[in-house]
């Protein structure tokens with residue numbers, strides 16, 4: 445296939461979540477490279493780029509008294525078919541299998557001979573590790589994957605889990621996540637002032653959608669274990685209602701250490717202000733937030749679970765400890781907060797690793813090559 449620009453449909457969850465963020469950034473980078481991007485979802489994705497060659501097609505979901513549960517899959521598949529046909533899409537790239545991969549399969553069946561739609565499914569995390577185990581979803585996910593033209597996962601861990609849990613026999617290509625920082629809107633001084641951080645007070649950062657697998661209990665336990673004489677605040681950029689987290693922090697007597705912000709858009713400003721990332725997930729197929737911090741030269745401490753060791757190398761770009769060992773995690777955080785020189789050294793290596801392995805310049809050509817391979821087939 446020639447090097448002509450491609451017409452690419454992207455479907456993702458538009459809410460604050462790693463898969464939606466990755467899909468939006470992918471669309472932005474592809475549009476910059478001359479491709480035409482059509483987002484199809486129920487809302488514009490949280491970080492959807494504005495600009496030429498980027499379009500958004502909303503999926504309208506009506507509610508009918510007849511149904512106890514509203515259905516999204518069918519209207520999504522109808523919209524996918526319509527956009528694919530009207531805009532002559534070369535490929536539809538769906539992020540997160542449920543229900544996007546199934547809807548794409550239905551869309552292709554609806555188009556039949558009219559338009560040969562190619563489907564690529566990227567698995568991000570709980571579509572395999574949680575829903576893949578659910579007997580109510582597993583067979584439908586497996587079926588949609590078997591009918592995708594290509595399957596990718598965001599880590600080698602995720603590839604192995606997909607084979608193990610879903611028994612997928614088809615080739616799965618690992619294309620790691622990428623991050624390309626935009627210029628920050630606010631300076632470090634402005635953000636520290638906005639957060640009310642005192643001079644000499646270190647800033648720990650936790651970014652997540654606060655779901656149970658982020659293990660906020662262990663996050664607060666780690667904060668409680670940090671030595672009281674250490675001057676720090678944990679800033680939480682929350683992608684969901686933080687009220688239960690705050691209540692639990694009060695209960696544990698650590699609420700005064702927490703600063704919570706919601707729906708932050710100047711993520712780069714906060715990243716650049718952070719001294720150390722703190723993550724306590726029990727499973728993470730990749731952990732985009734660790735990469736985001738690495739890309740601005742900031743190390744993180746976390747549990748060595750899932751794909752996290754593929755992103756950050758313990759002792760070189762951050763520190764990882766066995767899952768659940770909050771004493772070791774607090775010790776790791778404590779040692780780095782007291783040693784700015786070591787923190788900077790880890791941060792420098794982290795930034796180089798982010799650029800050399802997980803930047804748009806490295807990852808986007810891999811997706812482009814995949815699209816061309818699938819479309820030429």
Ligand code: GMT
Nearest residue numbers: 461462463568569570728729730731732
């Ligand atoms: O599977 C999920 O939990 C949803 C997904 C999301 O939208 O936040 O998260 C996953 O995708 C991110 C982007 O690829 C990864 O960085 C996260 O590690 C992954 N989450 C989990 O595996 C829990």
